[in-house]
Amino acid sequence: MSGDPVKGLEQLRPPEGDAWGGFLAVHALVTRALDADLRARHGLSLSAYEALLKLAWAPGGSLRMNELAQKCLLTPGGVTRLVASLVADGLVERELPPDNRRVVLAKITDAGVRVLRSAHKTHLAGVRARFMQHLDDETAERLGEVWRRIREAQSTEDSAKRRAR
Amino acid sequence: MSGDPVKGLEQLRPPEGDAWGGFLAVHALVTRALDADLRARHGLSLSAYEALLKLAWAPGGSLRMNELAQKCLLTPGGVTRLVASLVADGLVERELPPDNRRVVLAKITDAGVRVLRSAHKTHLAGVRARFMQHLDDETAERLGEVWRRIREAQSTEDSAKRRAR
DNA sequence: GGCTAATCCTTGAGTACTCAACTGTTGAGG
DNA sequence: CCTCAACAGTTGAGTACTCAAGGATTAGCC
Numbered sequence: 001m002s003g004d005p006v007k008g009l010e011q012l013r014p015p016e017g018d019a020w021g022g023f024l025a026v027h028a029l030v031t032r033a034l035d036a037d038l039r040a041r042h043g044l045s046l047s048a049y050e051a052l053l054k055l056a057w058a059p060g061g062s063l064r065m066n067e068l069a070q071k072c073l074l075t076p077g078g079v080t081r082l083v084a085s086l087v088a089d090g091l092v093e094r095e096l097p098p099d100n101r102r103v104v105l106a107k108i109t110d111a112g113v114r115v116l117r118s119a120h121k122t123h124l125a126g127v128r129a130r131f132m133q134h135l136d137d138e139t140a141e142r143l144g145e146v147w148r149r150i151r152e153a154q155s156t157e158d159s160a161k162r163r164a165r
Numbered sequence: 166m167s168g169d170p171v172k173g174l175e176q177l178r179p180p181e182g183d184a185w186g187g188f189l190a191v192h193a194l195v196t197r198a199l200d201a202d203l204r205a206r207h208g209l210s211l212s213a214y215e216a217l218l219k220l221a222w223a224p225g226g227s228l229r230m231n232e233l234a235q236k237c238l239l240t241p242g243g244v245t246r247l248v249a250s251l252v253a254d255g256l257v258e259r260e261l262p263p264d265n266r267r268v269v270l271a272k273i274t275d276a277g278v279r280v281l282r283s284a285h286k287t288h289l290a291g292v293r294a295r296f297m298q299h300l301d302d303e304t305a306e307r308l309g310e311v312w313r314r315i316r317e318a319q320s321t322e323d324s325a326k327r328r329a330r
Numbered sequence: 331g332g333c334t335a336a337t338c339c340t341t342g343a344g345t346a347c348t349c350a351a352c353t354g355t356t357g358a359g360g
Numbered sequence: 361c362c363t364c365a366a367c368a369g370t371t372g373a374g375t376a377c378t379c380a381a382g383g384a385t386t387a388g389c390c
Contacts, residue, residue, distance in 0.1 A: 018312065018313070019297070020296055020297065021312075022308070022309055022312025022315075023192070023312060024192075025312065026315050026316060028238045029315075029316065029319050030315070047346080065370095066368065073194075076368075076369060077347085078346075079369090080370055080371080082346085100368095101356085102354065102356065104369065130318075131184075134311055134314045134315045135184060135311060142304060143184040143188070144183030144184045144187055146299055147184070147190065148183070151191060153295075153298075153299065154195070229338080231339080239377080240379075241340080242339085242340075242377085242378070242379075242380095245339065246376075247377090265385085266386085267386065268337090268338060268339080268385095
């Protein structure tokens, strides 16, 4: 074990290796760049931007903490803290509906909408320049199809696991 | 601003939206699942696994901290801490070459190779089941091509930025 | 040869999460 | 009703990074 590369690990080579390894690398590079853009131009992290966008897309501009967590792929604890920071910045407010006192609504404020509108432009341009630009329409469509299949498989696996509990 | 969804943000819709949004979601879901697998079966985080793999692939089973950082897409600081924990677990050792005392080599140990070998099987199976399985060969090839283009564009942009400094 | 700049790594401080334990609230069954 | 389970959110502790500052070592240059 003191000479050359360790043997017996050469599996998952092209084209598999490229498809998977590239996927990881591109995700890291592109999301980092997009996050940096948003921070520099709007003082918003990528997560904060995404949360604002989900809220803006929701009816009434508000969602339960729970729902927001699902849409942002975060745990409830993470959302509590994310929303707390957005509230501190005045971009979101918390609402406690009197008819169901165990839920909390996060609602985007006017200031939040203003910030989101300009951040959205930046972000969209970034996604196009860094990602979309390199996909022709047919590839984009095929990609969407692949992601859909993977998510479907993943969610049926998850519910199988939940059932086994 | 109290009725319905916020207007004027409807851009980036299908098929663009699916290709990008799905990309993010799939990355989050799949890497989380793979990380959980590795932790449960081998007590290794995904980052730790990747670092061990890069070391195993390197000549002599060792890399400078610096090189390891690049290959793992981490900052030097992150690698210092990651290697420290691998050293604590006996999977890696630090070597201080006498002829260049500012560099540090991280070298995978025999124990590290053993753990890596079994973790590698788990990981490979996970990647295939959760990702590869949903790609036919032609799509995989096309994906690899797309990732290559994106990384190329990103790296020329980076070097442009570095030049402008 | 000795100053300077560049390189390599580490460290302290901060950020952004996760998980598990907890509190408070509601709904459903006897 | 009253209890008990399920649900919604928060919190404390821990993890895994980042960034920027700093110390040590080496290389370039006159």
